[in-house]
Amino acid sequence: MSKRKSYPGLTDEEVLNRIARGEVNQAIPKTTRSFKQILFENSFTLFNFINLVIAGFIIYTGSYKNLLFLGVIVSNTLVGVYQEIKAKNNIDRLSLLSESKVMVIRNHQIFDIPQNEVVKDDLIIVKRGQQIVVDGTILDTEGMECDESQLTGESDPIIKTIGSSVYSGSYIVSGSGVMQATHVGEDSYNYKLSMEAKQTKGIYSELILLMNRLIRLLTMVIIPIGAILMITSLTSGTQLNEAILGSTAAIMGMIPEGLILLTTVALAVGVIKLSRRQVLVQTMGAIETLARVDVLCLDKTGTLTSGQLKVVEYDTVDTTHLTDETFSILVGSMIKGLNEDNATGLALMNYFNQSDENLLKPVKQIPFSSARKWSAITFQENGTYFMGAPEYLFEDFSEDQTKKMGLAFEKGLRIIAVAKSNDIEISQVLPDQLELLGFIYLEDEIRPEAPQTLDYFKQEKVDICIISGDHPETVSQIAKRSGVSHDEESIDMSKVPDEKIPEIVKTHRIFGRVSPEQKKKLVIALQEENHVVGMTGDGVNDILALKQADCSIVMANGSDAAKGIADFVLLDSNFDSMIDVVLEGRQVINNIQRVSSLYLTKTVYSLFLAAIYIFVSSAYPFQPIQLSPINALTVGIPSFFLALRPNTQPIKGTFLKNVFEPPLASGLTVVIMTLLIEVLGNILGWSYEQKSTVTVLLTGFIGFIVLREIAKPLTKKIIELLSVLIVLFLFIFTFFDNIFSLVSIYNSQLAFVYLPLMSVSVPIFYLIRKVIHKLLKK
Secondary structure (H helix, E strand, O other): OHHHHHOOOEOHHHHHHHHHOOOEOOOOOOOOOOHHHHHHHHHOOHHHHHHHHHHHHHHHHOOHHHHHHHHHHHHHHHHHHHHHHHHHHHHHHHHHHHOOOEEEEEOOEEEEEOHHHOEOOOEEEEEOOOEOOOEEEEEEEEEEEEEOHHHHOOOOOEEOOOOOEEOOOOEEEEEEEEEEEEEOHHHOOOOOHHHHHHOOOOOOOHHHHHHHHHHHHHHHHHHHHHHHHHHHHHHOOOOHHHHHHHHHHHHHHHOOOOHHHHHHHHHHHHHHHHHHOOEEEOOOOHHHHHHHOOEEEEOHHHHHEEEEEEEEEEEEOOOOOOOHHHHHHHHHHHHHHHOOOOHHHHHHHHHOOOOOOOOOOEEEEEOOOOOOOEEEEEEOOOEEEEEEOHHHHOOOOOHHHHHHHHHHHHOOOEEEEEEEEOOOOOOOOOOOOOEEEEEEEEEEEEOOOHHHHHHHHHHOOOEEEEEOOOOHHHHHHHHHHHOOOOHHHEEEHHHOOHHHHHHHOOOOOEEEOOOHHHHHHHHHHHHHOOOOEEEEEOOHHHHHHHHHOOEEEEEOOOOHHHHHHOOEEEOOOOOOHHHHHHHHHHHHHHHHHHHHHHHHHHHHHHHHHHHHHOOOOOOOOOOHHHHHHHHHHHHHHHHHHHHOOOOOOOOOOOHHHHHHHHHHHHHHHHHHHHHHHHHHHHHHOOOHHHHHHHHHHHHHHHHHHHHHHHOOOOOHHHHHHHHHHHHHHHHHHHHOOOOOOOOOOOOHHHHHHHHHHHHHHHHHHHHHHHHHHHHHHO
16 A cells, blocks of 8 residues: 555654553453452352351361361362463463554554554554454555444445544454554443453353353252251251261262362363463363364365465466566556455465556555455556456356366366456446456465374364365365365355255365355354364454354464454464364363262262251261261372373263263262161161261272272273272271271171172172163163
8 A cells, every 4th residue: 555654653752642641552351361360269169168168067066177178178279270370371471472463653664563552543554354453543445344243243344435433343354454543442442342252152161061050050959958957967866066067078078179170170281281282272161162073164275275375377368469478567567556465465476576557557446355256456547457266257258268277176276367347437346348368377285284184083083174265176176185075075155045055064065165154154054963063264254154163273374353263273373283172172071071970979979868868867977077088089189180181082972971870870879888887787786986987988999999980991000099099098997097087997897797888889889880871871
């Protein structure tokens, strides 16, 4: 844009004055929570509040050793805060590295500055693909069109002329211009819009949402059952202190206090590991979502291919009046006048580097648009020239032209037609008469890592869709060279009505000549077929589909607007990094399923026992301190190891089924054993301490059975971990029985009962699990 250099822009003194007045932009709010939020939300949880209330009741009884569980609560909170802050620091650091700069004019010079350094009245140069960061007024434009769908809900591009207003959150889909900042920071029309766009799918994962639902359900049950249990214990003659300890033990057992913590920790560790591989995770739960993706939609350019286009050849149609040299100068003059800095424009500019400014003086331009698929420029006294996709400029071609284009498409080449119109005035609508001047053929190289990455997804049963604005034959050939199956099923979407899209996605996977709106509709159609859809892209034409997809991935060299709404940004633009993301997501889901099963084991048996002991005229079989060794050795300690264990197997079955099968089996086994001990203990005249000791022993034993099942496959390290935990468990019974309110288990009377019960508990567990498996399957 030649006029830009005539703008002086603000002086340094004027900039400083505006900063002093507070008329400076503010950085876009980050998707990560602040340190204060992380500390607050990890500390002031509902379960922590319940635990504090429990602690108050225990203090009343004077049995201070039963407060040991508070140490676990504090350590859990500290670990959760530490891991989330570490993940936040990694995300913020990478976000800063990937944050796009703003091009401003100051002191007659052009500078790239951070978004938070823009001041009121700054002159900002905006180009296709960039997102508007402040409100402003257009001072100069070359065919500038804005997408304001995030403001108005309408995705149709809005043509901007001199004096038009532009708003933060919108982005440029065509052309370029100069704008003057009128409202910055909190005064802008929609300061928080970019933050909201990044959070449209929520910052939490499906796992955490499920856990929160479970917590809400348990909360409705825990407090009433605990209160009723204490009341019935008191009315049945149990001492107040004993009733309090029994009720608090029941409530503590029902609380899966480390479940949310370990889910968050597993996701946070995943974020940290991916950041080391130069993958910016902008929504933490997206790690899990990508692992569930079963259809991956790829934009060809910049994803499968490098996006570095090069001209391989060109030919003219009328060689009598237009030689190769004059055609080359014409195209060079068009490219220079259009000033397109996209991949196609740069490739043409590099190849056609000669122009004639004296003969071909630009008067008006219409820059390229993904929706139009063409650009145009009018030269003074020389008519108007068009450049774009051949089939969008012309309805038909000669037999020779069709044949040559077919051969080019078979090689995977992109074709640009150059045409002329004698009309002086140009508009967004093509003129009736166009004269074809020639064709330009461009080549885009396949990313070296693309075939290997696509082969991996193929092996993992992830279906691949190629969605591109290029000619279907070109897309098909690129897909074939990349190793994508279904290459014979390419379809020209410019000829497909929208109502046919749901049917087409059932039979086709290669889509050419797709408009931005159609990309979104293709994603919706796939989602309506119950697919979890991932979408990769890099340009403004991909934004609608990226926002609609369950999970969106953008390369670092993508447009600012695309990166702004992506779940993942591959900072090294390495397509192969997607494998790391998928594997990390699988590890998170598989391990959280294991951990959830462990924590819900004690929730299940505590819930059943609390409900049963409301009607049993006997004290609850556990004291709070007796649950500590069970919780720590069969759940707490192993869960940390299992939550971070390498486990990249494909996700099988539903999350709830996988999670609830083991704890239901083990929980019911514990209930059966506890009731048998209660009956046999009463027959044999055992004391409360003797019954609770054997109950703790059997509960721990069953806990190790389910731990062994959940921890499969049993590696050497897992066997060593289990052995150490079992030894520690027996160590407590041997040397610390008094501290944990236990009696010695080295007693023949007790052994006569607990040894047979141990032997029968194993087949009972597997029998119940088999029954539950069949019921859940149905």
